[in-house]
Amino acid sequence: MRSSPAHRTPSRPSAAARRTGYLVTVLIEVIMLGLIHLWPGWESVPFLTAQTGEVLTPVNASLVAGIVANLLYTITDPPWLRAAGDIVVTAVGLVAILAVWSVFPFDFTGQSFDWALVVRVLLVVAVVGSAISIVVSLVRLMFPGSARR
Numbered sequence: 001m002r003s004s005p006a007h008r009t010p011s012r013p014s015a016a017a018r019r020t021g022y023l024v025t026v027l028i029e030v031i032m033l034g035l036i037h038l039w040p041g042w043e044s045v046p047f048l049t050a051q052t053g054e055v056l057t058p059v060n061a062s063l064v065a066g067i068v069a070n071l072l073y074t075i076t077d078p079p080w081l082r083a084a085g086d087i088v089v090t091a092v093g094l095v096a097i098l099a100v101w102s103v104f105p106f107d108f109t110g111q112s113f114d115w116a117l118v119v120r121v122l123l124v125v126a127v128v129g130s131a132i133s134i135v136v137s138l139v140r141l142m143f144p145g146s147a148r149r
Helices: 015-037 050-075 079-103 115-142
Strands: none
Touching (some): 079 115
């Protein structure tokens, strides 16, 4: 008996498509590092304060973790490795988010809109999303057949 399309388990994209996605992600993260440190540099962003330097280490670590993981995935990307890598990358990112929350290196004085509140809300959404992502990745790691990716 043939299963209907609604009952089929979605298949993974091809290896070539996955590798392309990993390389695009690496490119974006390298560009982000370049924008932060080279040109135009974080100092050029008018609403960032000198305290931004205090969060650069965890932010850099988050970007570098993503670069390393995605480069590794271009070589081999079994689901268990992707799940483990996602846990590590998301955890490092969560540390960066919490550092930004703690230091809050933003200055929105003179603005007619409460941008500080918007940034705080987005940081909370990022923390919640990261926590959910870590739990999902743990489930994928512990029960490899439970979800395809």
